[in-house]
Amino acid sequence: MSSVLAALRRMLAQPGASGDGYCVAFSGGLDSMVLLHALHSLRGEPGDFALRAVYIHHGLHLEADAWSARCEAVAARLNVPYVARSVCVERDTGEGLEAAARRARYAAFAELLAADEQLLTAHHAEDQLETYLLRLLRGTGVHGLASIVERAPFADGWLLRPLLSVGRADLTAYAQAHGLDWIDDPSNIDTTLDRNYLRHKVVPVLRARWPGLAATIGRAARLSAEAAELIDGLAAGDCARSIRGGLIELGELRQLAPARQRNVIRYVLRQRGLVPPSEIQLLTGLDQLLSAGVDRQPVLSWPGGQVRRYRQRLYVLEVDPSAATEKAPSEFVWDGLAPIDLGPVRGRLQLVSAETGGFGLDPANGPLTIRFRRGGERLRAAGHLHHIRLKKLYQARGVVPWMRAHVPLLVQGDTLLAVGDLWSGASAPADGRPAVRMVWDQHALIY
Structure with a gap:
């Protein structure tokens, strides 16, 4: 049995999956082409489901219009409803073009999803491997090393990645066996980009020495996700004691060990959808917030938000009010x-x-x-x-x-x-x- 079809059947067999609608993030590349085709082939099996494809036009490639037309033609041949949505990618946010495009893309998906629909993306085992290595090289903690999770809350439903255990070789074999013609994005061979450098220059060397690399990294990511869940549980308990009315009480926070203090701040930021500051920013900033005199009003500020102190309480802000109204x-x-x-x-x-x-x-x-x-x-x-x-x-x-x-x-x-x-x-x-x-x-x- 194809590992692709086996992975999708596992997803469809999950409790509550029958009758759900699935929205496939469809770029026309190998991965999403296989996902859409394979899902479509399973619709005749027991437990039918609604299916549609959504193409996000980022406006970053000259060929994007042609790619959208090809995706629409594929969806038409499969008799799958198709939607194309254009987004505006902000280039001056400081987060990098890839991250800005991802944020715009997922914001569009959240707007497009119906109430009973789940979003499916075609991330696979090599995507997980590359993401883990990139985050490891950036010095991230266990939340980052959890990398790509198979199932996560999204909009009013779920974001599912059913192919996360499937390798790129299996996807290619499926596509060739079914005569699929996919789009090759030329930017995927640009090794000035970190992910592409890993994919083309580093991973082949690692895999030659450790053939089971992708499976090993996948296991490490799952263990990191478990550790992150335990750390979040600890933070939730500490927050229950140190947060009142949505504000962090400094007196309660000071009673915790420094690592748990930082864990509370990171947890609160993640709960509010904010990217935490770097390790050094949090170390120095939290020390100032805790140790400054009672008449002072210190602030920890970074591109993703602010933590301010006033009257022995900490306030978490999404934006700097003065900068927003400048x-x-x-x-x-x-x-x-x-x-x-x-x-x-x-x-x-x-x-x-x-x-x-x-x-x-x-x-x-x-x-x-x-x-x-x-x-x-x-x-x-x-x-x-x-x-x-x-x-x-x-x-x-x-x-x-x-x-x-x-x-x-x-x-x-x-x-x-x-x-x-x-x-x-x-x-x-x-x-x-x-x-x-x-x-x-x-x-x-x-x-």
Whole structure:
């Protein structure tokens, strides 16, 4: 029996697999060509399933349009529904072109998957071998050495890699036996790329000495995945004791051994979909977060995110708020009638009727303006006789310092009417006009 068909039958025999829909990531290369053809050949067996092919056009190759047309023709011959989706690959993210293309590709797959559909990719044993070696050479930990997993949660379903135990030679034999014509991407022979260098220059030498290399590396990857699962279990227990309200309590974190402290940070970052910092960044950054004086506000910052300290708690941020708003307007003129989008971090703002409290608007006082803190602002809040500096209001409420410059200030003329949805001014409504209040969708980010 073909190892390809055997691997797919194992997948289809898993509990709950019968009746699932499968979406094949179809590039037209050897691997995905075999996967689509072999899956299609099994549809007549007991436990039928829906099947379709999706081609992602990255816009990186001149021949990509022709490749898509060839993929569409193959799908048509097999009577398999076909979808082509173009994506925009960001080239200036610092993560490298291959990683940026992968991120764009999987984001597109997540959008395209139906509720009852699983994503299938054609990763095979040599892909696992190359990934393991690349990550080993980069000094990754056990989570990275787990390399490519056979089954992982994805979107609202699962990402499955049923050919992970199948070698490239078996895929080639299947394709030749069935007369399949696949696409050869010329970039796959460019040995200036690390993966290709390993594939063409290093792995053949290793395999000549150790013929069972792919199987051995596959076993090492599975053992690494087990170790990663155990480490995550330890981190989950430590997080249960040291995290309250989504924030890491420094007092609890300090009671852990240094390795477990770092494990908690890495675990929290992974849970939030962030790539952890390098080992040296985490070592030095966490030391500063833990040891800085109580009046300090240290920050661990790297391209993938930030960890900030405020009042003996650690906050995990996806982006640097100041960098995200660096090129944003500093002022908006607003009619107050429709919601207004203020951009990243600053969020969305709208005025609604206030049944109690709120503030008044008088058209005679001029247009509404949305500004952001520059320093020295004062507000006479409802119920107060005197103006109070925003700095004192923020400190009393515990608003985190890095968000204070991004809370929208509603101004009419020279009067500060409202500070986000935190405080309203003491202005009374004009005759016959209802009081209003601000609704701001970024409120949760300020504590």
